Amino acid sequence: MDWLDNIITTFFDFDAMLQVLPQLFAVGLVNTLVISIWATVIGIVLGMVIAIMGISPSRWLRIPARIYTDIFRGLPAILTILLIGQGFARFSQQVFGPSPYPLGILALSLIASAYMGEIFRAGIQSVDRGQLEACRALGMSYGKAMRLVVVPQGVRRVLPALVNQFIAIVKDSSLVYFLGLLVSERELFRVGQDAAVLTGNLSPLVAAGLFYLAITVPLTHLVNYFDNRFRTGRRKATPPKSGLDEVEEQNPTPMLTYGENS
Amino acid sequence: MTYTSPMPVTDGHFYAGSSLELIDLTMAYGDIDVLREVSLTVAPGTTTCIIGPSGSGKSTLLRGVNRLHEPKSGDVRLAGESVLTQKPDAVRKRIGLVFQHFNLFPDHTAEQNVALALRNVKGLSKAESMRVARERLDEVGLAERADHRPRDLSGGQQQRVAIARALAMEPEVMLFDEATSALDPELVKGVLNLMAGLAQRGMTMLVVTHEMGFARKVADQVVFMDEGRVVESGKPGDLFDRPQSPRLQRFLSEVL
Numbered sequence A: 001m002d003w004l005d006n007i008i009t010t011f012f013d014f015d016a017m018l019q020v021l022p023q024l025f026a027v028g029l030v031n032t033l034v035i036s037i038w039a040t041v042i043g044i045v046l047g048m049v050i051a052i053m054g055i056s057p058s059r060w061l062r063i064p065a066r067i068y069t070d071i072f073r074g075l076p077a078i079l080t081i082l083l084i085g086q087g088f089a090r091f092s093q094q095v096f097g098p099s100p101y102p103l104g105i106l107a108l109s110l111i112a113s114a115y116m117g118e119i120f121r122a123g124i125q126s127v128d129r130g131q132l133e134a135c136r137a138l139g140m141s142y143g144k145a146m147r148l149v150v151v152p153q154g155v156r157r158v159l160p161a162l163v164n165q166f167i168a169i170v171k172d173s174s175l176v177y178f179l180g181l182l183v184s185e186r187e188l189f190r191v192g193q194d195a196a197v198l199t200g201n202l203s204p205l206v207a208a209g210l211f212y213l214a215i216t217v218p219l220t221h222l223v224n225y226f227d228n229r230f231r232t233g234r235r236k237a238t239p240p241k242s243g244l245d246e247v248e249e250q251n252p253t254p255m256l257t258y259g260e261n262s
Numbered sequence B: 001m002t003y004t005s006p007m008p009v010t011d012g013h014f015y016a017g018s019s020l021e022l023i024d025l026t027m028a029y030g031d032i033d034v035l036r037e038v039s040l041t042v043a044p045g046t047t048t049c050i051i052g053p054s055g056s057g058k059s060t061l062l063r064g065v066n067r068l069h070e071p072k073s074g075d076v077r078l079a080g081e082s083v084l085t086q087k088p089d090a091v092r093k094r095i096g097l098v099f100q101h102f103n104l105f106p107d108h109t110a111e112q113n114v115a116l117a118l119r120n121v122k123g124l125s126k127a128e129s130m131r132v133a134r135e136r137l138d139e140v141g142l143a144e145r146a147d148h149r150p151r152d153l154s155g156g157q158q159q160r161v162a163i164a165r166a167l168a169m170e171p172e173v174m175l176f177d178e179a180t181s182a183l184d185p186e187l188v189k190g191v192l193n194l195m196a197g198l199a200q201r202g203m204t205m206l207v208v209t210h211e212m213g214f215a216r217k218v219a220d221q222v223v224f225m226d227e228g229r230v231v232e233s234g235k236p237g238d239l240f241d242r243p244q245s246p247r248l249q250r251f252l253s254e255v256l
Helices: A002-011 A014-054 A059-074 A077-087 A089-096 A101-125 A129-137 A142-157 A159-179 A188-199 A203-232 A243-249 B058-065 B088-093 B110-120 B126-139 B155-168 B185-200 B212-218 B236-241 B246-255
Strands: B020-029 B032-042 B047-051 B073-078 B095-098 B173-177 B204-208 B221-226 B229-234
Touching (some): A002 A203, A014 A142, A077 A089, A089 A101, A101 A142, A101 A159, A129 B088, A129 B095, A142 B110, A159 A203, A188 A203, A243 B155, B020 B058, B032 B047, B032 B073, B032 B221, B047 B058, B047 B212, B058 B204, B095 B155, B110 B126, B110 B155, B155 B185, B185 B212, B221 B236, B229 B236
Parallel strands (some): B047 B204, B047 B221, B095 B173, B173 B204
Antiparallel strands (some): B020 B032, B221 B229
16 A cells, blocks of 8 residues: 555645644735735725726726726736736835735735626626616616615625635635745745645645635535525415405505496 | 505595696607607696507606606606706606506615605605605505515505605606506505505596506596507596597407
8 A cells, every 4th residue: 555655645744734734824824814805805896896887878987897807807817916016016115015915915806806897797787677767766866776776786696706706816815925925924825835845745735725625615605505595585485375365454444436336 | 345445535645746748758769769749738636547558658658757768859847847957866756656566675674665765865864764654654554564575575565665665755746657567466456546545635647557447437537559659538438438549449349
């Protein structure tokens, strides 16, 4: 069973994993979550702006939104991250200091917002037109109608897709290491990678992988669970109720004679 | 068997309906005129029912009145003033519209459905908008279901919430776009009775309907439309009992 031992020592060396565990928790996990959550929040805000522009009646808002989406959805993530991260490094240095995080997060946000913009747009456009009409008929402005009625309904429908997007960001956050990270700035992948190089053993990288899975797999299943619930509706089965009961119910004083009694 | 209205007439709520005039109203989708030079007058506090086959432009006409769809030419006058020279939102506040498919806000309770525009269009305080919403729901017989969401209400109840929502804005004119066409048959009468009650209490109403019984009993004037034109109009008795045009005779023979 030589090959089995080989596999175990290469990928599942428990001691090597245990050794890197504190760093994975204290440095890697924290930084991965920091990058991912920031990128998600900014991505949601930008994505909503792009979505609102994308469904605007004005083509001068629609066309830029379209171009933006095409570009950032069409480029490889690594290319966007390098272009932004290195291209604006000098500027970022003056504003934020030497950390590559702001630009890394920005690049991830731009990529995420292109996808999220499409998700939001699809959600908003799936809301029945009658909702907007009902608002307008009551005298509500387009902006208020969208903000108070249409957009909230659309967003609720695409929550599962948004969580999927967060999962994608968590995975893409590993690419930020291309911008060069200080020891304390390393995220999960880089922590695992460094330890793997140092020990000549892949187990720390596997451990990092397990951390990613620990974030993404429960989220995936949580989303599926909610998605199913949304799909089947949250109604419990109720015993059949005759429509005639309702007719009975609205019988106060007899008065109007639109009916048979003329 | 007695048919009753959910609205006791004794609550003393009367409406001050305004006049509504359509003058040579023409409306188009793209290059195609779907409404051609329609003129009709609805006197204050009266009810006009519009009947006609599908594709006759009835719904389009209603959408022209409150400018959900912009007229191509002609004029609409509310209380004697052209709506085309006013801001659409200002006009819509004064005109209630009830849709075939209710178009309630699904994530709002009945009360919130009614209160939303009170708060955000009329600018009432939260408490005040809730109070008015309760009152209006009470008026349509749904006070006890104020906290239900639309999906927990029957079609008839949903439509009554929609009517309450429109009434809460204190409109001068109410438009009904086939308000009972999507309802289960046993629930139609409740909504029609509610509408009849509004008519009786002074609301100006323009009602697109397939309910010929309602048109005959409640309308002061019935308008028969076909292919975007008014073919015949008059008192319900005249129209239903002595239809002049072959088109109307044909239509009535199909629906009655």
